[in-house]
Amino acid sequence: MKIGQHSHALEMLQDEVGGLMATGDYLCSEIIQEKDGSTMLAIVIEQQKDQTLEKARFEKSRSETWPLQDEVWAYQLSVGLRSVVSTLRKMHSQGWVHQDVKPKNIMIPDDPDEASLTHLIDFGTARRDGAVRTAHSDTIMGTLGYILPETHGCLDVDLRIRDYWAAMVSVAYAARLIKMGKLDIHETSFELMDGTFFVTDDLLNKKSRDAFFKKNEIGGPHRGFLQWLYDFIQPNMSMSARQVFWQGNGITEFKTLSVRKKQGSEMIQTEMSDLFFNDDKFVAELEGHIRGLAEQAGIEIPDGMIESFQEFPAEAQAIEKL
Numbered sequence: 158m159k160i161g162q163h164s165h166a167l168e169m170l171q172d173e174v175g176g177l178m179a180t181g182d183y184l185c186s187e188i189i190q191e192k193d194g195s196t197m198l199a200i201v202i203e204q205q206k207d208q209t210l211e212k213a214r215f216e217k218s219r220s221e222t223w224p225l226q227d228e229v230w231a232y233q234l235s236v237g238l239r240s241v242v243s244t245l246r247k248m249h250s251q252g253w254v255h256q257d258v259k260p261k262n263i264m265i266p267d268d269p270d271e272a273s274l275t276h277l278i279d280f281g282t283a284r285r286d287g288a289v290r291t292a293h294s295d296t297i298m299g300t301l302g303y304i305l306p307e308t309h310g311c312l313d314v315d316l317r318i319r320d321y322w323a324a325m326v327s328v329a330y331a332a333r334l335i336k337m338g339k340l341d342i343h344e345t346s347f348e349l350m351d352g353t354f355f356v357t358d359d360l361l362n363k364k365s366r367d368a369f370f371k372k373n374e375i376g377g378p379h380r381g382f383l384q385w386l387y388d389f390i391q392p393n394m395s396m397s398a399r400q401v402f403w404q405g406n407g408i409t410e411f412k413t414l415s416v417r418k419k420q421g422s423e424m425i426q427t428e429m430s431d432l433f434f435n436d437d438k439f440v441a442e443l444e445g446h447i448r449g450l451a452e453q454a455g456i457e458i459p460d461g462m463i464e465s466f467q468e469f470p471a472e473a474q475a476i477e478k479l
Contacts, residue, residue: 211260214331225333232450237275244277246468249288249317256298257282258323289416306349306396314431329386355392378449
């Protein structure tokens, strides 16, 4: 990559490379100074030969078992999600937010035993403004349909939730648990905020929920995982109702944290009190689903797989993750 004199292009390049390097998901890098005074950044990454989650969803829909009912596919998705979350946590801990998590930017192996090698790609919209909103911004990055509803009104304080939301929507979509409504640049943001964009059964109502899982012959850990996805997204809830649900169920919690804030080109520390995403609870629940799904599908989890995802020391404080 040759760094020239175009400031906007340079800024975009720095963000994309910086976001990637924050994940540690590259082989090596080197700065090269050329004779004319220009600078070259050489970065080597592994070539991805897996298919995107978008394509995998399409291929699974052509198989004998419908994706929604496929226990092995649910296991693959849960492990793939954990791998994506591992990448996001590393980014967030350094003040980066990906901002464009979606099925087309997730590479997932076809072999269930290699699901832990799932990769998040395309860091072109990544920004290092801190993982917590400290200033108003009218700039909205991402792909319509996967953007957190709060983002449209600049109401998201903990910016990490943007990436978690998009990852959960991607997995629910790949599992065929939800369908996308009609994408319209003027209407979709409002439909997301009032809970009318996603097309799905009502799994909040017990009678409807029981009928749905019975009709699709889904039970045990598989049912629990799909319900967990649904409960996070709450596709039929308005944004304000979901925020109350999240707080009531510990998905978010009120905290006062010392967070990183961008000031000029520097990152400084400042205190902020608000609702923050409980990512430790999220990860613990996800890993529980992985174990349950593996047992139900008769899959032996590779030795050390879950342990390999641990991004922080057990004693790490919240400040180290923001």
